[in-house]
Amino acid sequence: MADNFKVLAQLNPSAATATTLYTVPRREGTGADTKYPAQTTISSLVVCNRHASSADTFRVRIKVKNASDDNKQFIYYDKSVNAKDTLAAVIGITLSESDVIEVYATNGTLSFNLFGVETT
Secondary structure, rough: OOOOEEEEEEEEOOOOOOOEEEEEEOOOOOHHHHHOOEEEEEEEEEEEEOOOOOOOOEEEEEEEEHHOOHHHHHHEEEEEEOOOEEEEHHHHEEOOOOOEEEEEEEEEEEOEEEEEEEOO
């Protein structure tokens, strides 16, 4: 198994559209390594509002094994980020193969950056 420290995803989603930010990849290879699912540890999520004068709000949900939408999946819901401001969240969560992080921005002025470690 290898640990890959990296920028996991960068995204500027369209306004009012739920969009996949990141999906934990499937483990590659053969033999003993494949009996354990791939994992990703999310170290931080950075959300930047690029608008000059208006706040924007966002949502983040974790969909285990890309499950159907459910209110229990939200880790942020209509969290506001002021104009020209950034929210840096140190999260420290571990996800498994095929888990999905989905984001939503009300006005589409937010940039999302996700950082962490993939173990594949």
